[in-house]
Amino acid sequence: MSTPAATAPAALPLASSAPVTGKALSIGLAGLAVTAVGLLISSPSQVALSYLVGITYWTAIAIGTLLLILIHHITDASWSVVIRRQWEHWLASFKWLALLFLPLVLATLLYQKDVVWPWMNPAHVMHGHGTVETDILYQKKASFLNLPMFLGMTASFFAIWCWLSARLRQASFTQDTDGNPQWTQMNRKTSAFGIPLTALALSFAAIYWVKSLEYHWFSTMYGVWFFANCIRGALAVGVLIMLWLWKRGDYKGILNTNHLHSIGQLCFAFTVFWAYVTFSQYFLIWNANVPEETFWYNLRELNHDGSISQWKYVGFVILFGHFFVPFLYLLSYKHKVVHSKIKPIVIWILSIILIDLCYNILPALKDEHGDAQPFLSLNLLWVLSSVVGIGGICVWAYLKSFPTTKLIPIRDPRIEECITHHE
Amino acid sequence: MPAEPYGLIATFETAADIYHAAEQVRDAGYKRWDCITPCPVHGLDKAMGVKRSIVPRISLAGGLTGFCTGMSMIWWMNSYDYPLTVGGKPLFSPMFAFPISYELTILFTAFATIGGMFIVNRLPMHYHAVLKYEHIRRGLDDRFFVVIEARDPKFNLAATRALLEQAGGLAVTELEA
Amino acid sequence: MSHGSDQAVAAPAILSEVKPAVLPRPALVANNRSFSWITEKICGIIEEKTPRWWWVCFGVACFVASFTVAGLTYLVSTGVGVWGHRNPVNWAWDIVNFVFWIGIGHAGTLISAILCLLRQKWRTSINRAAEAMTIFAVVCAAIFPVFHVGRIWFALMPGYLFPFPNANYIWPNFRSPLEWDVFAVSTYGTVSVLFWYVGLLPDLAILRDRFFAAGNKFRSALYGFFAMGWRGSNRHWSNYEMAYLVLAGISTPLVLSVHTIVSFDFAVSLIPGWHTTIFPPYFVAGAIFSGFGMVLTLMLPLRAIYKLEDLITQYHIDCMCKITLATGTMVGYAYSMEFFIAWYSANPNESFAFINRAFGHYAWAYWIMITCNVITPQFFWFKKIRHNTALVWILSIFVNVGMWFERFVIIVTSLARDFLPSSWGYYSPSIVEIFTFFGTFGVFSVLFLLFIRFLPIMPMAELKAVTPAADPHAAPDHH
Amino acid sequence: MSQLFPKSANRLPLQIVIYLFVLGGIASAGINYYATNKYSNVGYTPVQPVPFSHALHNGQLGIDCRYCHSFEEKSGFSNVPTSQTCMNCHSLIKTDSPLLAPVRASYASGDPVPWIQVHILPDYVYFNHSIHLARGISCVECHGQINRMEVVGQAKSLTMGFCLDCHRDPAAHIRPHDQITNLDWQRPTDPVEVKKIEGYVHDWNVKPPQSCSGCHR
Structure with missing residues (x-):
């Protein structure tokens, strides 16, 4: 092996800790505090739904990270070994996400049943449909859409994700010390059953948390749509971590252009996949033109008086920003491998995912006419504060886990292949 | 006057040998030369100093043409030349025009890619001096060759032969044009 | 280690600690075979005297194919009424068989394209045959939509399907999903042929040279014509590989789009059981599933006959089994999601459609589908089963059967119980339909047999590229 | 190699x-x-059981189309005359011409003369004669100059494109009502006259359908 780099201190026992760990925690807490202040200014529903956007956003990214690790193991991939370690650290955020989901549950249980999900309150007045209780569509779905089911399912989603994360992390971290290939085999098996479990959990999470906000509406594609956003978010965060560690010097000599090219290609591929799923869903509903499905999109395009809703423009922002911009941008080889070129696009993708989630969640807030409350409103501030708050906690969890192990899985069977990775 | 040879050909046994030989020929400053290999050898492009292929740009042009063709064709046919209301759908919408435009994008990209590859490679070329070499068959089977063309400004029969032999080339032979 | 990173930075300290656990990757070409062994093995299949089993199979295949010819001749001379579909089941076997064959075709492109993009090198052993399978399956698929119009000369005449100026002064209706099908399937056929051909290029050059050396100038000229003067130049390889990658890159969304558009045929309508948004990815997963089933069905006998165990190793079979398992499970996910959303939608028509599928008149078909598509692949969880070639082959046939029934269930059950109870019916195929469909297996086999007789069944250049000998860094001077 | x-x-x-x-x-x-029909059908001139000459009856003698094809203004279908119509005259003129034997036989027996149809539209096309005549479309537009034909043949292609030409641009084909059976009528060249004629499209509310279901009902 070659001589140690002048920039890196010789033979570090573990990855060096980052000084920003504490800062992330304070930023997170500050964000949460601002969100809490929002309760004094906006209505509880507005703040709660904004908070739902935040928690869904970071959970999606964590799920995506989990899936990337699972897929890495099942396909015996080598290119992603060094990055995988950072994904594993990111999984530390799951237990905090579970904790951060509690405020929504508590608000529902203790404060007001329909603060987020209208169907939780039988007396909730539907615009032009009477109350939830008398709504035939609710009655039909009541055995699925009820509070105990919701709580049990949500708890089990987090249980599944936390358990899988713990298993993957432990196996991988232990391998650093004993170099036993059994751990790789074990992770491969975990992945075999972990992928279907995670997939089911994320589909139903998307149905319960997001789709049921508008419980009249239904689409079989919804889970797949959520999956696409999860992976895209995780890849973008992965790229940012790679760039950060490179800039800090940790990854110098470890990472090469091809690693970035590979992850960039995945970003590109899932851009296409997201577009495919989202287009198919919209297209099939547009083409069939059945009122019981189109109302979901109509709500996001027109107000009751025929004027154009702000959400329509948000839809266009998503169409162009979530597909065309990254698609065309990432076509180029250079844009995938030059650090200063890939960075803006992954940040862009991360922001558009947030807008996509807003588009799916926030129109559940109605005004007195049954129209969606506009996009540009104070709610946006609570969305941002929740995203910063929960994000701060996630980053803190990652940074706290970061120094507990080696920077890269030094005893992974594929580590050498990874370091010499070429196309 | 004896006919000017096409160039010199040297045989190599392994991928590693030709890799190193290619680096030497490249460093010697030759431009009109080539390696003959039975399969793509990783890294040989870099060893030879070959630039990244321009084929993807041709493909992109093809794809854009295809997409525009699709959209404009459907608009022109269904909305302009023969407007016809069917199924309550608008005369033109990018929604229903998308599937076909998408297929045409791919079709045109494929044509552009393959056509581009053939043109950039100057193929088909059924007659070529290298293909007249008596052992060329091994070049598609399990041997590697380096060919340096006489057209190269640095070409010098003796010096080039020496370079090839020094790089480990076996059976250095002149190719007739 | 240092040669791997392309930035000129000194390696950091942590690299000195790197000491990988030993978990060797399975060799993709077993027994460390040499380049010339691969050439001899693959070319040997074409150069040997036609074996007797080939003639026997060819004869049987021709006989079976004649059923299609007979069925279609009768259809064209009499009229589409000879097929069994009528109100309310106006789409029946023709579309079932079309979707079935198109689905089969998908694995070919998938193995080639997606696995190429994902750098799954094990694709090299099976991609050529799988691509051939694609093309032949598209041919079989095309028979049904072309002939279901009855007077096929109208379907083939310019202007009716393809936009071409004509005396009727009309253009195709681009709002119709069936028109999208025309474009999707013809693009798919064309691009598949081109992709296959580009892959064949270097191998045709080898055959050209070998037949010339053997003194067979006619065949040498024939292969040589199509080899386009390929000479293995690295400057060519550079563009060639890039073009191949681009083709793989566009074939992947192409495969997805083709079955997506096939699914649109159903999903853009209002029929309960058809109009569901998950149809596109669900059809694609199903297509890949059935395609891998067919690849296994074809490759396992080929492996046994030609003793290709060094090239199609147990690892390859494992991989294919696992993909079959994965896609089978995805299909299972889609089935359950459909069922769940049918209930969740609280739409009585939608719910009825699914209950009817599972417990109505066609329940037998539904349960065959579930058994073959969801339960059968679950056996592939077990290593023991994956290592039993005969069993894998049998299970792969179950997969094929199951996927045919899936299309049957989707198409026939939804139509047989439409919105109007007075028009409810029961569909059974006529003998002409049965003949036509049965015969397509012969058509497919005839084409496939011709392929293995006259073209290299594996891409020699690519196989060589995945052996250690093709790696310039694993050369003797390094050990 | x-x-x-x-x-x-x-x-x-x-x-x-x-x-x-x-x-x-x-x-x-x-x-x-x-x-296309343009090629395969134009010029189709079958031999009829009776060598009836439109050139003679209509062109030379000036019998109006509507004398024989008497429903064409009132019905969706234009009729081929019965032998009764022929015998209106031919019971007095050329009463024993051998060429007219089939007509006399038909008249006696009641079985129609087996005329061979020349202008055939496919079954899936709905064509209404009366509406075309009522909106000032002359016989000549589709049948050509029947008044010059010794034996009737198909003069126009009658393809869908042919129909659409007119449906897209009726002004170029419309004429005054009193001229629809005048097959020799020439469109005036005087701009004022032309404007008046083209104005019929508006006056008579001529809106020829271009949708599929206009003709394929």
């Missing part, structure tokens, strides 16, 4: 491509023309 292919072979592929393009162009142009 350059031992196999001569140097000239390098030009061959380009030549083949050019030939294919040329052949493809010719083939598609040919199919476009020869596979």
